Amino acid sequence: MPRFAANLSMLYNEVDFLQRFAAAASDGFTAVEYLFPYEHAPEVLAAELSVHKLQQVLFNAPPGDWAAGERGIACLPGRQAEFRDGIARALDYAAALHCPRVHVMAGLIPLDQSAQEVRQTYIANLRFAGEAAARQGVNILIEPINGRDMPGFFLSRQDQAHVLVAEIGLDNVQVQMDLYHAQIVEGDLSMKLRQYLPTGRVGHLQIAGVPQRHEPDLGEVNFSHLFNVIDELGFDGWIGCEYRPARGTAPHATRDGLGWLQPWVTGNAT
Numbered sequence: 001m002p003r004f005a006a007n008l009s010m011l012y013n014e015v016d017f018l019q020r021f022a023a024a025a026s027d028g029f030t031a032v033e034y035l036f037p038y039e040h041a042p043e044v045l046a047a048e049l050s051v052h053k054l055q056q057v058l059f060n061a062p063p064g065d066w067a068a069g070e071r072g073i074a075c076l077p078g079r080q081a082e083f084r085d086g087i088a089r090a091l092d093y094a095a096a097l098h099c100p101r102v103h104v105m106a107g108l109i110p111l112d113q114s115a116q117e118v119r120q121t122y123i124a125n126l127r128f129a130g131e132a133a134a135r136q137g138v139n140i141l142i143e144p145i146n147g148r149d150m151p152g153f154f155l156s157r158q159d160q161a162h163v164l165v166a167e168i169g170l171d172n173v174q175v176q177m178d179l180y181h182a183q184i185v186e187g188d189l190s191m192k193l194r195q196y197l198p199t200g201r202v203g204h205l206q207i208a209g210v211p212q213r214h215e216p217d218l219g220e221v222n223f224s225h226l227f228n229v230i231d232e233l234g235f236d237g238w239i240g241c242e243y244r245p246a247r248g249t250a251p252h253a254t255r256d257g258l259g260w261l262q263p264w265v266t267g268n269a270t
């Protein structure tokens, strides 16, 4: 049976961030993920996890200057020192939160650098991150993101991510396969799952309806079918529910949209 984690950056925006842990737990989630923990002290987050009996399964390394439009710095020549500091900070949080995965965003392709320099910078940075993370038993994830939501992002396709992971060459550097982005960029999701999950190189899945990034039962993708494929393939990781509830921030907007999840937590899925 697939295991689902609530993405607290997108779900439960009807309440403040620190209240989202309780909301997710009361809806039956046993695991959470979110983009960035850094506005809160690790012990505050750890207390929320502990009180609500939740596991932290994923968060992101510092992405550079998000407000200025940066979406990671891993591929940016000249930012290696900042990248390394960010990995150290992320790993401190991972230790405090007992979190086994950190997503490292690639960044937007810098147009004033050669493609070769950008690629080499990315690979060297990911090797650094992977080696540092391995020392504390953490996996580093890289995620292809669609170019409509993030124009110019360095990483957009599953095949590109798997080539890079092979070249980085560390067991603990893996792919975060977000089926929302994958459907927009390349489609053929069942076959892509069948191609990539058996490699053991996919460390985390994420889902959302396409094209509006609402609940997975809204839109063009048949997620019930995909959950059965994921189950059949024996994927034992987590599936992050990384969508914006269609009811927005109305009271109980997230809970009222969770009907799609019920068969998968009660064992009544077909």
Ligand SMILES: O=C(O)C(=O)[C@H](O)CO
Pocket: 035, 060, 103, 143, 145, 178, 181, 206, 242
């Ligand atoms: O946007 C996504 O799909 C993600 O998973 C990133 O962590 C943040 O952009």
Ligand SMILES: [Mg+2]
Pocket: 143, 178, 206, 242
């Ligand atoms: Mg994602």
